[in-house]
Amino acid sequence: MALLKDILYKTNLISVAGDMNTDLGGICFDSRESKQGCLFIAVRGTQTDGHQYIDQAIAKGASVVVCEDLPAKLLDTVTYVKVDNSARALGFIASNFYGNPSSRLKLVAVTGTNGKTTTVTLLHQLFGKLGYKSGLLSTVENKIGEEVLPATHTTPDAIALNRLLKEMADQGCTHCFMEASSHAIVQHRVAGLQFAGAVFTNISHDHLDYHGTFDEYIKAKKMLFDGLPSSAFALVNEDDKRGAIMLQNTKAVKKSYSLKHMSDFRAKVLSNSIQGLELQIDNIDVWFKLVGDFNAYNLLAVYGTAVLLDEPTEEVLTQLSDVDPARGRFQLVPSTSGIVAIVDYAHTPDALENVLKTIKSFRTGNETVVTVVGCGGNRDKTKRPLMAAISCQLSDKVILTSDNPRFEDPMEIIKDMQTGVGPSNYRKTLVVPDRKEAIKTAISISHPGDIVLVAGKGHETYQEIQGVKHPFDDKKVVTEVLKAFSE
Ligand SMILES: CC(=O)N[C@H]1[C@@H](OP(=O)(O)OP(=O)(O)OC[C@H]2O[C@@H](n3ccc(=O)[nH]c3=O)[C@H](O)[C@@H]2O)O[C@H](CO)[C@@H](O)[C@@H]1O[C@H](C)C(=O)N[C@@H](C)C(=O)N[C@H](CCC(=O)O)C(=O)O
Ligand SMILES: Nc1ncnc2c1ncn2[C@@H]1O[C@H](COP(=O)(O)OP(=O)(O)OP(=O)(O)O)[C@@H](O)[C@H]1O
Numbered sequence: 001m002a003l004l005k006d007i008l009y010k011t012n013l014i015s016v017a018g019d020m021n022t023d024l025g026g027i028c029f030d031s032r033e034s035k036q037g038c039l040f041i042a043v044r045g046t047q048t049d050g051h052q053y054i055d056q057a058i059a060k061g062a063s064v065v066v067c068e069d070l071p072a073k074l075l076d077t078v079t080y081v082k083v084d085n086s087a088r089a090l091g092f093i094a095s096n097f098y099g100n101p102s103s104r105l106k107l108v109a110v111t112g113t114n115g116k117t118t119t120v121t122l123l124h125q126l127f128g129k130l131g132y133k134s135g136l137l138s139t140v141e142n143k144i145g146e147e148v149l150p151a152t153h154t155t156p157d158a159i160a161l162n163r164l165l166k167e168m169a170d171q172g173c174t175h176c177f178m179e180a181s182s183h184a185i186v187q188h189r190v191a192g193l194q195f196a197g198a199v200f201t202n203i204s205h206d207h208l209d210y211h212g213t214f215d216e217y218i219k220a221k222k223m224l225f226d227g228l229p230s231s232a233f234a235l236v237n238e239d240d241k242r243g244a245i246m247l248q249n250t251k252a253v254k255k256s257y258s259l260k261h262m263s264d265f266r267a268k269v270l271s272n273s274i275q276g277l278e279l280q281i282d283n284i285d286v287w288f289k290l291v292g293d294f295n296a297y298n299l300l301a302v303y304g305t306a307v308l309l310d311e312p313t314e315e316v317l318t319q320l321s322d323v324d325p326a327r328g329r330f331q332l333v334p335s336t337s338g339i340v341a342i343v344d345y346a347h348t349p350d351a352l353e354n355v356l357k358t359i360k361s362f363r364t365g366n367e368t369v370v371t372v373v374g375c376g377g378n379r380d381k382t383k384r385p386l387m388a389a390i391s392c393q394l395s396d397k398v399i400l401t402s403d404n405p406r407f408e409d410p411m412e413i414i415k416d417m418q419t420g421v422g423p424s425n426y427r428k429t430l431v432v433p434d435r436k437e438a439i440k441t442a443i444s445i446s447h448p449g450d451i452v453l454v455a456g457k458g459h460e461t462y463q464e465i466q467g468v469k470h471p472f473d474d475k476k477v478v479t480e481v482l483k484a485f486s487e
């Protein structure tokens with residue numbers, strides 16, 4: 001039984017009209033999901049305002065309405081709760097409704113522009129190897145132990161999130177490793193959660209369409225650390241100058257990791273090849289299956305987190321050495337053709353630069369680097385010319401193509417990218433809007449030993465065009481095309 005008065009614990013109430021002892025049959029923030037005896041919470045969104053759907057939610061059976069602005073006419077049969085911030089209240093309501101599941105787990109959130117999925121995926125695997133059952137909430141998939149559940153968002157909405165955490169705790173998970181996207185933090189999807197710790201990987205250019213300015217984007221990430229309790233740890237990448245900003249106002253225990261400076265957790269890159277990385281961590285030399293300096297940061301973040309969760313250092317390093325990269329992150333596509341094809345989720349300028357620099361560092365002779373790249377529609381437009389420019393600087397040939405155009409015209413997205421291609425690089429680029437054709441083109445112009453990078457979609461198994469998700473898997477397409485060319 002879930003009584004309204006208990007569910008409202010910790011929400012900032014302004015007024016209540018009606019019965020606080022109402023027994024709730026459910027909670028929802030979408031009127032289309034409202035049902036008999038449920039609580040509907042009206043949230044202001046980016047497309048519309050949930051307050052417009054209060055009548056519809058009541059018509060479908062809602063007996064409690066939580067909102068920031070009360071309707072002009074109140075019904076006797078409904079309890080109305082006025083709060084200062086519905087989205088934030090939703091976080092607490094969802095936590096309370098599911099019995100505060102985060103308090104039953106050691107919950108660690110990872111935020112940052114790049115590396116979140118990699119870090120949480122490594123943590124989930126590591127803790128499995130250390131003998132724990134743990135949960136995972138990531139862009140690629142959600143997991144309860146080894147059971148895989150599909151993910152729709154990097155960070156689920158507050159209701160889905162708390163439902164999943166409850167399921168994890170009920171099924172005996174001791175830990176959960178989750179990504180906290182900047183969208184989720186500002187939309188308070190994580191409000192009310194009890195974190196054991198939070199990790200900051202890095203911050204670079206992305207999502208300015210949503211946050212408006214880079215400062216607002218930084219503030220969004222910082223909110224996660226500002227909200228941590230003193231019992232939690234805040235672990236930040238010291239080599240990113242915004243790491244210190246994340247720690248400015250936190251009550252949590254401050255910890256840092258670095259490849260360059262003195263800090264709590266330090267690593268040195270001993271060797272870096274297409275087979276993996278050799279790092280020295282705490283004076284121990286360890287081999288890892290992940291590729292690229294940027295993954296040295298992810299591995300160090302994972303190591304630091306595990307140690308802060310009281311796991312023994314040597315055992316952590318032994319087990320971490322055996323973990324696999326996340327799907328679609330620097331994934332080599334096997335082939336007999338001799339062409340080295342890599343699928344990677346780089347969809348920001350920084351990620352693309354890191355991946356291409358890593359690829360360049362592996363060149364031993366005259367191998368050509370061909371990059372297939374597009375940019376997502378209805379997302380930050382300012383990253384488009386930057387991603388094209390970086391691709392040109394660090395590749396021999398660039399095929400500009402489509403990513404997920406969503407509701408934009410693919411050619412308009414490519415034109416935005418072309419503004420980043422200076423005259424000296426015109427001849428390096430080809431425009432092939434159809435992604436499969438673009439991959440075919442890249443492979444057809446490559447020879448054994450050459451490297452083809454297919455960037456931007458990583459693990460995704462669809463291409464989103466005009467609201468429809470068409471099956472499309474870079475790895476499968478690359479495999480098919482390589483096979484066809486080797487026959
Ligand atoms: C831009 C954005 O983040 N949007 C998210 C947001 O929706 P919104 O604010 O746009 O909602 P809205 O459509 O304006 O509706 C406002 C309210 O009216 C309600 N409504 C609406 C219609 C109706 O008939 N009845 C009704 O009650 C809605 O349920 C909502 O509560 O809140 C919704 C519920 O949590 C999310 O599903 C939705 O994600 C959209 C689909 C999305 O694409 N989000 C992406 C950008 C996102 O969140 N990405 C991050 C990762 C980014 C990264 O890489 O770092 C993620 O965490 O996945
Ligand atoms: N620590 C890092 N620093 C910079 N780039 C990285 C780092 N880790 C991974 N990358 C690059 O960023 C891409 C995305 O990595 P990952 O999926 O781990 O990040 P994410 O933060 O979860 O991204 P998203 O915001 O889309 O969920 C990788 O494919 C790789 O190209």
Ligand SMILES: N[C@H](CCC[C@H](N)C(=O)O)C(=O)O
Pocket residue numbers: 154347375376377379403404456457460
């Ligand atoms: N979480 C990111 C993923 C981008 C992936 C890329 N393939 C694209 O569609 O832009 C976003 O929603 O902006």
Ligand SMILES: [Mg+2]
Pocket residue numbers: 116117118138139140154179
């Ligand atoms: Mg992710």
